[in-house]
Amino acid sequence: MRIINQLDEAYQLFRAARTDGGVCGLVPTMGALHEGHLRLVEKGRSECDLLAVSIFVNAMQFNDKGDHERYPRTVQEDLDLLAARGVDMVILPSDQEMHPEPIQFQVVPSGLSEGLEGASRPGHFAGVATVVMKLFHVLSEGRAYFGEKDFQQLAVIKRMVVEFHLPIEVVGVAIVREPDGLAMSSRNRLLSEQERAAAPALYKSIEALRRGYSTGERRVQNLIQLAKDELAREPLFKLDYLEVVNPATLDLLEFADDDSRIVVAANIGRVRLIDNSPVGAQDAEER
Incomplete structure (x- = not known):
């Protein structure tokens, strides 16, 4: 497994692989890898001849400096996990390599990025889109793998690829749960320890909404109240938003169907957690 610090070197390696007829893949991450990331790696490994994983804790997407500083960094552990899973290349750029000073250009999305996480974290998606666009330039052509846990991010990136006519297939991979x-x-x-014990309440709120839907309730206002009532049973959580949206447009819905998406974000202590699920999903599909 090669560890690459220079983006141009990674670009040349992708280019050489395509010249030889290979399919290139990229898994963008901020490190601190877990089984969810490794599912992306497994998917990419099964589909690509050259698979790269990027590790970059992107300060541009944090609107809270303290949150950026607290974000876990486990580079050596991450490298060991990736080597064991047959990754070909890890792109590990410095801040200066990714964002040469002075920074004068950004990708600033609108529309899909404006509600939900975008409303709560101003500038977040500009930071995400800018770094992902740079990584997509390095990849140039191929497949890129993202988890569905960051559902709005996935929608924004898919739209970015369409609007900029990028020859990249964005592949979403299902949430992995404890x-x-x-x-x-x-x-x-x-x-x-106390917060971890309380944290499953976020998913329980999703389950409560889905149970209401399974019994025939379709009005979103009523379904959301079921979820909020469930989450309120855990006093450590402070709810940011809980909505049911169209999975393609992220528009808020008045009535739900099987494909409508539950999206929720809440803070527990100083940690922000997000989750989502199709309204019509069954527990067996989610675990």
């Missing part, structure tokens, strides 16, 4: 339902996240490492 046995108690908590969506796997690098931020879970920041939870105290």
